[in-house]
Amino acid sequence: MQWLKKLFKIPPKHESEPTSDAFSLNDDSFRANQDIIKGVQFTATLQIRTPLSVLKHHGEIYEGPPSEAPKYGSQKDGIWVFVTDSEDQQLSYESKHASDIGPVEPAYYLPFLLEFRSVVESSFDHDEQIQKLYQLSERSKDFKTIWQKLTSHYDDFPHSYFYDQFTALPGIGLKTAQTLYENGFKSVEQIKAASISELCKIPGLGKKSADRITGVRK
DSSP, X not given: OHHHHHHOOOOOOOTTSOOOOTXXXXXXXXXHTTTTEEEEEEEEOBSTTSOHXXXXXXXXXXXXXXXXXXXXXXXXXXXXXXXXXXXXXXXXXXXXXXXXXXXXXXXXXXXXXXXXXXHHTSSSOHHHHHHXXXXXXXXXXXXXXXXXXXXXXXXXXXHHHHHHXXXXXXXXXXXXXXHHHHTTOOSHHHHHHOOHHHHHTSTTOXXXXXXXHHTOOO
């Protein structure tokens, strides 16, 4: 992206204002460079954790100042970047992006991610979701290759995708999350709804940990 930095005009700053990179995504840079800037383009984070509602907007262009661009998910789910009519930038945008399976072209990985998120965000019960995910791995040659890369990157994939979410709850590490999953808990909601006595039946999970998980205070 150095080529774009060289084209930018740096908007004037007051002495009291912090210095800013000319390439920073702000309205001043947008207005000072409207002769070359078309607007901003959304780049979704190419990972299996990124929500479907965010992935669907990957590549979207907003022809206006950054502050007025739509908000999709959190900053970890994707960002807006300046876009021009330059052919060089178009080639750069279509080049490989970072992802959880290594550098990939969006056109290669995004179709799989959209299908994956459609399954895990569906209303199917857990067993059906797992079945559909395995079917997804056989959908095409590219999908099969992507699946193999995911199983290399994530231990116990695709099951680990589900129980990894349990670690967002207090008192649950990855090992405990896996134990809960293997003992019938398939969602964060199930864990939140469980009683302390139910959680204490899980091997290796004592009352102290159960108290932390449920948020019960003595």
